[in-house]
Amino acid sequence: MVNAIRHLAMTYEPLPWVELSPDQDDDWLLAVAQVPRAEYLVTGDKSDLLALRHYGVTRFLTAREF
Numbered sequence: 001m002v003n004a005i006r007h008l009a010m011t012y013e014p015l016p017w018v019e020l021s022p023d024q025d026d027d028w029l030l031a032v033a034q035v036p037r038a039e040y041l042v043t044g045d046k047s048d049l050l051a052l053r054h055y056g057v058t059r060f061l062t063a064r065e066f
Contacts (some may be wrong), residue, residue, distance in 0.1 A: 010036060012032075012035040012036070015028065015031040015032065015035060016031050016034060016035065017031070018030040018031045018034065018055075020052070020055065021048050021049060021052065022047070022048045022051070023045075023047075023048040026045065026048050026049055029041065029043075029049065030055050030058075033055065033056075033058040034055065034056055034058070037056070037057050037058075038057075038058045039057065039058065039059065040058065040059055040060075040061055040066060041055075041058050041059070041060050041061070042061055042062070042063055042066045043060055043061075043062070044062060044063070050062065
């Protein structure tokens with residue numbers, strides 16, 4: 001299954017440097033969403049990512065909202 005995902009995945013290197021999330025460990029997720037201009041990032045991180053509501057064109061939603 002991992003090999004099938006790798007075959008379909010788009011990779012971007014290097015990722016842009018992002019320092020926005022209250023939790024620095026989440027900044028890489030913002031960078032990953034920024035490069036392909038993702039419409040949505042589905043997360044359960046209520047205190048950090050969901051509190052931001054969006055980053056660029058990417059909206060942060062719970063699984064229920066999505």
